Amino acid sequence: MEITIKNIKKTQVAYVSVKGPYDKIPEVLGEVVSYVMEENLQIIEPPYGIYFNSPMEVSPENLKYEMGIAFIGEAPGNGRVNIKNIPDHQAVSTVYKGPYGEAAQIYQTIIEYAMENNYQIAGPVKEIYLNDPMEVTENELLTEVQFPVVKKS
Template identity: 25%
Template sequence: IHLVVPPMDMPKYMDPAIQEVLQVLAEQGVKPMGPLFSYHHRRPADTFEFEIGFAVNGEVKPQGRVKPSTLPASRVVSSLYTGPYEGLGGAWGELERWVRAQGHVETGRFWEAYLSNPEETPDPADYRTELNWILG
């Protein structure tokens, strides 16, 4: 599902969109094969523009807002952040400083893989999120 939302509204739109994706996958007999991810098309400004989805074990047919897509083959730098989602901005800032210090060119595109399920990991301090920054 492709979303364009203000940062403060992200939680309001994420959960319903995740449930919609999972419902469509179940209806089509397709199973998630990895964690939820959000692929961001550009650096955040006034809004986040991103897709949410899962790697899956079969073909997904377009249905409603759910459309198949793929993550681009890319050179990336990855980092693992542990903590509440509110700390992701700071984690991305640290990763950005490292990327620039290494002389890498950034594209403004990135994705997050949410390795912890909040229903199974009740303490936000234990959430694990993989940060993937696409390099130019």
């Protein structure tokens, strides 16, 4: 597994914030992608999820996460789908191959890499879904896992 520190460019995203079980993820992602397509926006990156807490720490009803997609264009959002800019930043990153639900098993390794290289974790984990579960088997799914970081002084 190759772990790197990446420079992430500013992006504009359409997203939905969710509180509840992860089984809502496919529906919410579909909602975000549909909105972007209806607005005739240019998708520039695969869809992502940002996870603010863990099923190891809270009940499924209290899970907090955001599903979104980066785009180019102008859009107002629609009340449920929001628009924001994610600023330039650095992230410790690697690609996990396997079922989506198992990507969390590499989080600790990524965090340790950041610490060993004099970086501090600066926010929640982001998973970017690089291929389509309708096109590949679960074992072939690719997820880029990122934690935003800042260099320790």
